[in-house]
Amino acid sequence: MRFKLFAASLLPVVTTFASADNTSCKKVVDVTDGSSFSCLADTRKLVGVKLAKIETPTSRQPYGSASRKALSDLVLGKRVVVQVQATDQYDRLVGRVYVENIDVNARMVSSGAAWTSRLYNLDEGLLNLENRARKAKQGLWALPESERSPPWKWNKTAQNKIREKEEPFARTPSMLILPRVNRSI
Template sequence: MHLQKPLRLSAALLISVTLVQVGTVSVSQAASVRVIDGDTLDIDGKTIRLHGIDAPEAGQTCRRPNGKTWPCGKQAIEALETLVSDDNVTCDDRGADGYGRTIGVCTIGSEDINAKLVSMGLAWAFRKYSMDYAEIEDTAHRDALGVWQAETITPWDFRAEKWAFAEQETPHGCPIKGNISEGGQIYHAPWSPWYTKTKISVEKGERWFCSEAEAVAAGWRAPRWGR
């Protein structure tokens, strides 16, 4: 089962970015930056997965103390767009994950963007992989900020639940939908807001994938989240 964060694109933002490879010479360049989701950036075609955090999925909602819900996934995306919209962004390079994405900490001046999202309650500390933001999360939790207003499912459990349900309903237990549209070859994971609306026509060349990595390797991309 592959439950890593999907590659998804949101509004394009044009800013100056510095990519810094840890232990190597840094490289500065003007780049096109897209916010993919609440914890992922696309910098001039290079995908940066923010180290040590996990934001709610784009279509995920969270609870308020009164029992009502709010679009926490959408707000995490909007918060990241705001954070990177006006200033120079610096991202280090901590290696690649299994999807070819660069893991990194991104900063604006001295401000750690990863930490900022956790402190706002718009991302969890991804303790499975790093404890770097655990104390910041504890403070946000104590202050009932963002996702900590009320009991809310974590993004990794949200993805796992969506995946488990979808794999029972799809051919050969491979629930990722490879759809062909005007935008090209696009895949939809079970947690995509458009997942249930997407139909697969094998006759048109559309297909099913067993993992996001398989879809990416075959040349398909995740949907663009746009405004």
């Protein structure tokens, strides 16, 4: 019974794919972070790729380097197929990535190296894998809660801290602009 449950949980991870929008890459040459990499496409063009529907810690966040290593272990130096869903503002292909029929996006979430993105269309399969990883305290889910800020929240907090540092001085009540008073009396 346990084997059947385990096998069923892997269905989203090990999958086959067929789409007219697939891009094949001969070799992944660089992993930028836990959710993006560069690869040499079959057309001999260097292509940037972003894993769709997942978010990983930034390099400055706890577990950021571990997430990058997890993606490197899965794709670096390997042939991948990208099931393209979109192109982002940096001209990267955004999509599901497969290495030897393994869904890399799902594997990143199931190993606890990534969150399911809450910013775009929520993928129920990925959300289920995230919940399992969370319950098993895998990957980033083993960190204390205070260190597990998802990037979409962490980035806002980091931007606010940068703005505070850019403020050259503290505003005081004496700096307020008061209305002009007629002084000719």
